[in-house]
Amino acid sequence: MEELDTEPPVTVVPGADPARTQLCFEARGPSCVFVVRRDQDIYMETLRKLFNESHGIFVGLQRCEEERAVRARNAQLIQVSKNYRSVIRACMEDMHQAAISARDSALHSQYSIQVSILSAMELIWNLCEILFVEAAPAGPLLLRLLDWVQLHICDVDNMVREVLSSENPSKHKLFWNVVDIFVLQGRMDEARHLLSKEAIANPTSMNMYKILDDLMKKMPVPSVGNTQTLTEMELKWQHWHEECQRYLQDGTFASSSHMESICKILLGDENAILEKKELMTTWYHFLVTRLLYSHPTVKPMELRFYAQSSMDMFLGEESSPEPLDTILMAAFEFELHQVIKECSVALSNWWFVAHLTDLLDHCKLLQSHNLYFGSNMREFLLLEYASGLFSHHSLWQLGVDYFDHCPEYGRVYLELHIERIPLNTEQKALKVLRICEQRQMHEQVRSICKIMAMKALRNNRLGSALSWSIRAKDAAFATLISDRFLKDYCERGRFSDLDLIDNLGPSMLLSDRLTFLGKYREFHRLYGEKRFSEAARLLLMLMTAHIAPCSFWMTLLTDALPLLEQKEVRMLNNHADGLSTKGVQFLLVLLF
């Protein structure tokens, strides 16, 4: 880049007193500084793992090549979604450990709140994975929903453990609760296993047990593979449903209220299921149970009706839906944008919505929905998330990759943010520089190098300053450094930092002044080694090449004087072709 070797003009700042060293407000009275923090979450240590691991998954998703076959692509995206979820779960476990070991009660409650938020996030993500990423069709849809419910109602495991570990499980007070919850979650084998214990303990109910067991065994469930069509399954199910109906109406289970209620549940009796409200704890559990026992071949698009009615029935008149409920409802209604909007409102940082939206965008589910400033929703959320990362002293490096994958505004955002990262060590400056260079952000490169070079110059590290100006190919700064050297020489009569000037190499060509410096030092060296003819030739060249600064001409002339007395130089004058005459003329012009 061509820059003129001139002194910069003096800029007058109105109102500034050049004698004072600082420009600032006058302090009047006591003052305090408030440290304002945006995005409190990113400062939690346990959440940092979430950000880092998900960054790896995000970058991997952007870079991985698109599979041609739809099914392979789908499998790839499902794997990515599962990875994200496993990261959330891992973070949840760590947070849980931290909550347990926290001695401060405020800290403990903070961690516990985070655990519940993460758990809710994983719940929502899992549902979105089933409905949107995997887009499970009727049949497998129910199985996925059953898995989903089983995964997220954890109290069951504690209860089960308690009952099973007791000496006489069937006499345990929670026994029937456990059997009921198994039935409600469609875990038939486990329910049958427990019931067999009851049958052994209570031989009178053996008959009833056998029938119930048989019914539970025969219950048709959608198969994972394509071994049966939906219609076949529906027929079988209808048949089985009628069989259950008959047994109930015959009064087979009349003597055991527990078993009767189980049979009613099997028949999909909503009231019977609703009686077990406390066991199910949530309306979406109720929804899935209802579907399992009344419409196992439910289609994805039909979910919304059942979801709405389930929520109404479960919550009844007393309670109103919470934010989590509205989000899940929006998901069941397949209103993607609504899901994202509700999540953005409910959650305190952009991590969740940014990554989920990006994944859904890769599934090609979001139409490019233009927001006010032209970018689409995915880009908007990623920009917000990455900007939040940049406000953190350490996580800014992650933000860079997010900006890279925002095609429209990412680059501009990155340019603005990266200039504002504080550079306290050279190593950090090098990392930031590398980021800028890889993205051809030349302005930022020059600006950073200038800052570092100026710092080095102030600290009298001329070699460092030069290496920064070489990196930025900043000729003007190189000129500044050379002027410093030459000034030092004029004042002290010798060069400082000889290891630098003697070994400039091709970087000497960066600026004229620098070349002059290198050559001038070489002249001194040649003179010191008594190679006067070469020294003289070099000196003449320096004078005629017009790269010497005006202030130095006198010095050059004074250096020439002793040379003129040397024998070899006088002989040289006779042989050289015109250079020496020119040189002498030059001298004469200047002297007079």
Add this chain to the structure above:
Amino acid sequence: MRAGTPDWPCLPARTAALAAAPSAVPRRSPSPRSQSGGAWQRREPCGAMEEVCARFVSQKISKARWRPLPVAALQPPDVFATGSWDNEDNRISIWSVGDVGSAGLNGEYQGEPQLLCDIRHNGDVMDMQFLDQERIVVASSTGSVTVFRHHQNSQTLSASHRWENAHCHADQYTACGGAACTGVICNNPEIVTVGEDGRINLFRADQKDAVRTIDNADSSTLHAVTFLRTTEVLTVNSIGQLKVWDFRQQRNEPAQIFSLTGERVPLHCVDRHPNQQHIVATGGQDGMLSIWDIRQGTMPVSLLNAHEAEMWEVHFHPSNPDHLFTCSEDGSLWHWDTSTDVSEKPSFLHQGGRSTAYFSHSTINQSVVSAWLSNDPTKDRMEITNLIPNQTLSVNTLDVLGPCLVYGTDAEAIYVNRQLFA
């Protein structure tokens, strides 16, 4: 004023040659094999199946070092230290890696590094070295050098000694400003440090003041230091020079200066061959690996275009020096292997297999010249592997000891591989 650009051919022939010379040492660009890629996997369990254990630690790792083994030890190393950077609260941490195959206490993944203890550190950790089994010397970005002691009985760390202003800028206008200490090397009890202020300090572990200080040893930043012999050190700086300093000499000048030809690319790391002390490897800002022979010439013996960004660390394996490891800002970690099988046969007898044998002209009598100094290492016997399948952020540090490798990244993760040569 000026009649136009000067006419460069007028310059003495020597300068013109310097300006336009192609490097006398041709540069080669080896390309590594990648280890198996595949979908990103979290937390591979250690054991016979997967070699590398990862752990996310919520701090960017700037240095990782294995604790040295006692002299007659047979087992592989199991304790390492890490230092963080760019945090408001930086820490030195000591980790232990369990035995492969033994059951963890809480059922956690076997072999995943477990935190033993940590301690707060003021400033970024710029460099770190174990002084002995219990003490670690840490260089800080504030310019101080601290010796920490690891108390193994109580599993705690404490700062046992600190040299507060080991490195600082003597500013003309203000008081002494801190300059980062960029490199530290130990040879118990001596400690040598270098910094951004171009100063070299020689400390002894038990003495309060520096034994020797070379002020303004360099006009640019010194990036790394290593011992050449017991009284000589090697330093690399940001104008591409490798200098030898002899502490027996009283003058404050380097004994020798080596530099790259062509562009003065800053050098960031240096390591000496463990057995053959004249072989030195350096890594540069452009990712170039240079091998130097200190006995001869002032230019490197070979230049290898390795990484795409700054090479942060280069290490010869201490007991298998035919293996070299480099890590870089571009997120890769390369394993350079010049070892040859003793029983190798000429290539026409060898069908496939992992280590292909080349028919080199000296197969009959195994050449005693180190593979590193041979004329074309990439052609003859070098195998280069990138050990990181999915690279994202910079690998800042690595350390090898025995069969174990540890490395740390800017993605706030530590990775341990305990079966390096399996």
